[in-house]
Amino acid sequence: MSPHGNPEVPASSAGDVESSAAKVPAGPAGPASADSGSTSSVSTSSTSPTPDRSVWPLWEVFVRSSRGLSHVHAGSLHAPDAAMALRNARDLYTRRNEGVSIWVVPADAIAASDPDAKGSFFESPQGKDYRHATYYTKSEGVKHL
């Protein structure tokens, strides 16, 4: 059907989709039917076997919602380069004036703490209540303190 063709003529060939459509996607990788035979010789940095199927890198998007506030993580997206990542981020994460500034960061440039080291990595502040104002109770009731 053409994109602006007769709206919604119920397909006469509804039976074309075989019942395998009922299968759930979560199974092991089946033969992905990458049938767009067009092969360009574009090779983006990596060693992707089929150039037109090369995976665009993942970018993490940070949005500053208004001046004076810090950039906050909004989500992620795929894009071939930083310029496209910025444009896509604008369209994807600021359709309603959610931002005045956007950062995009290659996801693999982010170093993250190891979640398995939860305990030990964040151990140091524990038992150091005296780093909080609430630790000091004797001044309770004293004004402006």
Next chain:
Amino acid sequence: MAAQNLQSVPDQPAVPGRDEADEQARLEAEGQAYFDKVMAEDSRIEPKDWMPAAYRKTLLRQISQHAHSEIIGMQPEANWISRAPSLKRKAILMAKVQDEAGHGLYLYSAAETLGQSRDKMMDDLIAGKARYSSIFNYPALTWADMGAIGWLVDGAAICNQVPLCRASYGPYGRAMVRICKEESFHQRQGFEILLELSNGTPAQKQMAQDAVNRWYAPALMMFGPPDDDSPNSKQSMAWNIKRFSNDELRSRFVGMMVEQVRVLGLTLPDSEVRFNEETKKWEHGPLDWEEFKEVLAGRGPCNAQRLERRREAHDDGAWVREAAAAYAAKQARKHAEKEFAA
């Protein structure tokens, strides 16, 4: 792959020796204990945390199906952009369809954190191997359907999605928060379309009623099969992914629609809707679950058309993806040469 540092794919030793197997078992047990604690505290699981394989699989299925639904869901409405009755309605419809694309992308991102590549998900959808919400396999026959889809279909979606904002998997919950914020505009604009038609000529009012009549039952079925025929629900609720049962949400939705349809000056095509004073729940007439299963199995009125259109759009967009990749490669080369020269 680039997303690697955001995922936890447990390394399997190539040839597990005895010590390695023991170590693996110890890690599993530790992971499970931590996971159980997170569930008991109603806290959140994040991508790098250990999680049971079945939890990962369930989430991946649910989130990817949800993403596919948003993407396929663009079609019934996109078909009406060129026929919207005014410039205002056209602009609104375009914004809504763009939102659906955005929602699909938020959700694909969330699914990717579970270790599935986006290309694989896209391929599964195009190959007809993935499921999406059965509702989008019904045709949108008149302009009033834009109203009924917004009011009933997006209304049901909101009912389903608000509790998902508290889903135990962090990235899913965060995507849902963003989506829910945007959905409410969708429902209201649909309501307005119906209200205007309902207050128009008798023929327009009839068109609005006809659309409500056709979308009512499919919208109720969006909540999924009845509780006693929904095998996965219990586990999903134990994992804090799902917060309320299918029937519970459906009943709430019916209650809301009963109120709202009065304001519209229309009626619901269901003579058995009533509030049960004993259970304090709204009840509705029987739904055709055979039809639901048929549509889900790929034999609904528009399944073939929807997939064909998606395939076409994907193929038609191939040159854009190639051009963007070529441009990025060229810019990177230029940049590298400059660096070298400097």
